[in-house]
Amino acid sequence: DAGVIQSPRHEVTEMGQEVTLRCKPISGHNSLFWYRQTMMRGLELLIYFNNNVPIDDSGMPEDRFSAKMPNASFSTLKIQPSEPRDSAVYFCASSPRQGGGTGELFFGEGSRLTVL
Amino acid sequence: AQSVTQPDIHITVSEGASLELRCNYSYGATPYLFWYVQSPGQGLQLLLKYFSGDTLVQGIKGFEAEFKRSQSSFNLRKPSVHWSDAAEYFCAVGIINNNDMRFGAGTRLTVKP
Numbered sequence: 207d208a209g210v211i212q213s214p215r216h217e218v219t220e221m222g223q224e225v226t227l228r229c230k231p232i233s234g235h236n237s238l239f240w241y242r243q244t245m246m247r248g249l250e251l252l253i254y255f256n257n258n259v260p261i262d263d264s265g266m267p268e269d270r271f272s273a274k275m276p277n278a279s280f281s282t283l284k285i286q287p288s289e290p291r292d293s294a295v296y297f298c299a300s301s302p303r304q305g306g307g308t309g310e311l312f313f314g315e316g317s318r319l320t321v322l
Numbered sequence: 323a324q325s326v327t328q329p330d331i332h333i334t335v336s337e338g339a340s341l342e343l344r345c346n347y348s349y350g351a352t353p354y355l356f357w358y359v360q361s362p363g364q365g366l367q368l369l370l371k372y373f374s375g376d377t378l379v380q381g382i383k384g385f386e387a388e389f390k391r392s393q394s395s396f397n398l399r400k401p402s403v404h405w406s407d408a409a410e411y412f413c414a415v416g417i418i419n420n421n422d423m424r425f426g427a428g429t430r431l432t433v434k435p
Binding site: 210239248249251254262297299310311312313314315316 | 356358363364365366367368371412422423424425426427428
């Protein structure tokens with residue numbers, strides 16, 4: 207079975223440009239998570255969805271960041287405009303657990319973003 | 323909110339030696355506890371998890387972890403380390419009825435030949 211698929215794997219862009227990261231969760235998983243990983247701050251939860259509905263976006267750093275999940279098989283994380291401090295590895299993860307509780311997270315390989 | 327502390331940023335062990343990675347959590351009730359491993363350039367992979375029951379949990383790749391409520395700890399162990407175990411290891415804690423999983427800062431493991 208295919209795992210969580212993220213694209214692009216690497217993105218280099220200039221400050222001020224719009225960046226869109228994409229994620230396809232594992233089929234049948236009900237929850238989807240976006241994490242950001244940096245040396246300074248480690249793994250930070252940005253936002254998660256249950257059944258395509260955003261549940262908690264308190265980790266989204268600021269209004270420049272937005273995330274959508276139009277259907278069960280696709281999610282995007284958008285940064286507009288991008289800044290150098292957004293440089294990080296962004297991970298998408300999905301989980302089969304429905305609603306309450308915490309289940310195992312299945313991670314994609316990440317999208318490494320560099321903003322010049 | 324729950325939190326996780328991994329006191330060791332970097333550990334070096336010789337191949338064949340035993341390994342213990344420390345993890346302490348903070349949460350008022352029984353948490354869900356996880357250990358993940360991340361190889362360079364890869365996402366995180368689950369090694370093992372504790373939800374309830376037996377406090378000694380077996381995972382993949384020969385790893386085990388023991389939940390000690392009195393010490394708020396969930397240390398990861400392996401009796402004999404292989405060179406392929408070199409990676410970053412993350413402890414994580416989740417809570418019932420909440421998808422907010424918090425990760426520790428990670429422990430980077432180096433294996434000497």
